[in-house]
Amino acid sequence: MLVKVTIICGFLIACAKLGLGADQTSYPQHASCKADWTFALSCTEVHHRIRDQVKAWMGPDCGDGIKCRYTKTFANSEALRAKHTTPDLKHVDVFTMVLSESDGICKLKGSSSRSAKDAVFDNGANYCAMHNLIVGSKLNEAEGYTENTGDNVCTQYSSANCDVYQPV
Template sequence: MYLQTWLIVVFGILGVSVPVPAGPLHAQCSVDWYLGIPCKDHCRLCHGRTEVSVPGGRFLLPQRSVQLLSANVHFTAGKHTTPVKKFVDDVSFRLVPSDLYTHCRVSGFSISETWYVAFNHGTNYCNLYNLMEGSGLTDVPGYKEMTSAFICTQRSRANCTV
């Protein structure tokens, strides 16, 4: 009994160090892109090159499908279903004008709806990147991507070939 009390006091005072993996504990990804074009051009470019008129309100890229839920000049949201396991990911893009409305910052976020998915080989990153690439935005002047493994689960394992 004396030993248990002593251990509780020691760990209480010193604290217990438990290794925790860096980054989110759930499969998700956050990416910021900086574009040298106004946000209004991004919206027009996105809708002009990725939307396809099909039943169910979907816009398609080769081997990728995202159901569009809402879209306006500042925010776009949808759902992506993985082809094999049929997991559903929520995908969103927020557009913020910068540099006196001559440039655009696009903040993308994708998160797995399935609560127990912790590792997905970069699927959430690919959800975002494939839409940016498919819309032609990776080729615009001033394109720059900002993310890391800390805010984007398994970004380094992502294979976004379409």
Template sequence: MAFRALLLTSAAFLQILMPSTSAVDPSTCRAVWLFKMPCTQPRAAVEDQVIAWSTHKCYDSEEECSYEIIKETPGYIEIKHTYLSTQKTTALNFTFKPPAAPSFCSMRGLSTTVPPGGSSPYCVLHNLINGSGLTQEPGFTEICNAAMCPSMDVTACGAS
């Protein structure tokens, strides 16, 4: 019960803090995920999925290959995704707070596609989180809406 209250309070607070700049920029997407686990677990799951999808061979979807970790610290991961057919890139940034909490993690994601158009910044974020298995974890909550991520409502994401 206390965890649910914490989630609702955190969700409301994060909605206020999240900049709404993506509302005018469809090439940008912001999302927040809450987990009932230490941040080391979702961080490792994202890293493992990037490594699994780092190959340049796309079998089912271009959103399931050609990922690369650019920079990482205990509370931050910067990732680059390249669409092989168009050479467009998507920069993904994940921030984990608090990085060392024993039972709670807030993970912020930012996805920006360059040049704009032709791909969904939401799907690149969503498919990576979904592919990592994090969406199936107990206590998983996603905070994302059309104001934070314009491509969310107009795109059907097709990855695993």
């Protein structure tokens, strides 16, 4: 009986990882997120605010939230690359934000991915790693602010709670 249960569990896990039995358009195949934002600000201002927020949240003190454990890995005037480690230290999400400016509007393209190759679900953590920087730096209150993402490009986006860590 134990062998049969083990085989069935293994089959179900493999199906989940391959997305079999689920709507293929629901989520990306790997725990990840793509999002676009716009602001009626210079990209220099947007870049400085995000960079400063990463620095402010570098420490390990998360309380019961997830606004901690950020590390900047690269930055220039056109892009910022960083990583976010979950409070339980089990998962690392690596993200890049690329800035482009035109006619006084800064466009920010974000892309985040869980570093574990077999990660399928993340409870929206890849989205939250980027979204929390936008909110923490108050860019969501800037004139001209828009955000564009969804479940089809952002794992578990519609069920994400970016205030509380939700272990996978």
